Amino acid sequence: MNNNIYKLLRTLETDPSKKNYWSTYDKIQKIEKENGNIPKDKKLSIALLSNFTIDTFKIYLDIECRKSGLFPDIYIGNYNQYTQEILDLKGSLYQFKPEIISLILDGEILLQEICDNWSKLSEENIEEILNKEIEQLQKLVEIVINNSSATILIHNLSIPCYSPCGILDWYEKNGISNVFIKFNQGIADVVRNKRGVYIFDYEKFVSLHGKKNATDYKMWFLAKMKINEALLPSLAFEYMRYVKPLKGLNRKCLVLDLDNTLWGGIIGEDGFNGIKLGDDPPGNTYKEFQKSILTLWQRGIILAINSKNNAEDAIEVLNNHPEMVLRLHHFTSTQINWKDKATNMWEIAKEINIGLDSMVYFDDDPAERELIKRELPEVLTVDVPADSAYYKRALLDLNDFEVLSLSEEDRKRGEIYIQQKKREELKKKSLNLEEFYYSLKMKATFREVNSFAIPRVTQLINKTNQFNLTTRRYNETEIQKMCKNDEYLIYSLKMEDRYGDNGIVGVAIIKKNSECWLIDTFLLSCRVIGRTIETVFLNHIANEALSEGNYCLKGIYVPTQKNKLVKDFFIKHNFHLIDKEKDVTFWQYDIRKEKILFPAWIERI
Amino acid sequence: MEKELKELMADIFNVPEEEILKESSPNTLAGWDSLKHLVLVNAIEESFNVSLTTDEVTSIMNVKNIIDILNYKGVR
16 A cells, blocks of 8 residues: 555544544545556445435545555435436446445435325325335336446435324334335345345444434535434445455454453463353353354354464363354364464465455454564454453454355355254154154263363263252362272263264263162253263163173162253163152162163264 | 634645635635535534534635634634
């Protein structure tokens, strides 16, 4: 970018006054005239057509385009002549050969006939007028499509704040709000089947910024300027959501730090159970943030990790932490090491085969952000807010991730989630649960717990309330002791299904006795309830017991507020009740006499 | 205040400060069309921290009018 233009644009950061915007705009126009040589792919011609005074927007849109290195040429249609200009095929609009044509319509002007005469019009009259306006707009859009290759933006209407009916507006079939909403839906229907035509959701834009301040009435009466100038910089920013993908300036990859970015705390210090991620604050801020990242992934954005950590610590969380929304497979590249983060960025770019200018970097650490800004200015380093509660907004406010259409590949990402929904629906519909279970393609792995699995096992023991027969809590030290103690056996159950690896989802603690094995603890993560997995687990324990020469299993059920779910667990599995103390029940099962059937739809690994 | 106003207008109309006179009006100052008029009004409101009413805005015929209005509003 021309250095002088760059310097001028920087002044707007410290002085964003109207005066400076206008002055900066004038100065930049002068520089451009003197310079002359503009690279072809950086040119952008935009035509703004309106039914009110829109001239001022040119300043802000021009500047916003320049910030992205573009050289905009903006055509302003004559006041309220958009119909004539669109119909005049030999006129200045088409001669200008715009790449983008934006139709900026004010609703109170467009539907003035309805707004001014509301009380005199019948419901049918209103429908007629509404349909006529929508048809008219449709015809204009079609003429533009047939005579120009421009991308078309149509502002939908801001729903007025005041209605002639007062509080009875929604009582009426065609109250003002409903009229405007119908119009907006009508034009959305018109646009839906056409390529290259988009609704600019102006209604959403002014709602976001507050309709109270959307119009400066003084300027409306003096100059028919319906949009408050104070909103124009933001409007220009939103326009870039269309401009960037059109000019190939959108970015495809989001690179994320881990500690205090995807979860609260530092995995290397706080450990698997110490990081904050879940449904309680501050863990919920990170979980929400992950969900918003997931929506970007579903739209086709590539994810990568750039983190200073021991890879195993981090990957353990990515694979096994029950509250993680994002999993290892969501990330196309992971640079988790102790190298400097700029080097990592290069590696990521190489691995994914994209340019640095296609990357966005999100890191809570200001020092790391400074490093990347300095070393790799082509990367967009997000100005991350200090409070994780605002991460989601900071991410979704960016205008760099838009695409003008979803490719087949992008759509497939979403398909997996659609399939999951279908799976749920199938389960509801299907009387034959067995088919459902088979379709899940479940695979079970049983292990005696080793030190690696202890943190996860401990977590499950302390967190699981529903599918838990005795709800006995043990801390990590106690679990470690039990592991080393020959009198105890601790088993973990890991499950995979067609959708992925669920990690360790079941724990059983057995106290060995001379003849019987006592089930001290038996629990399942709530994720895998309702899939007969408990039977598999029990079967495994029974087989192990038998192989060591024991012939019975004993179990205890301690009822709590939360574990009513397993009230009939022992009965279902053919245990006999042998004792009862208050509401605690004791059960026994003779392994020699009866077999616990292993469900055929689960594969044992 | 007068000097500040002249500086402001020189910037907006892209002319040297000396060319802004009390008699300067849309007839004598190039580029002073209805749109520039509003730009000027906005800039004056921002720089001097005042609010001009619709009547005041439509009554401005030359630079002297602006000075009078600002004086009336107590701008030094």
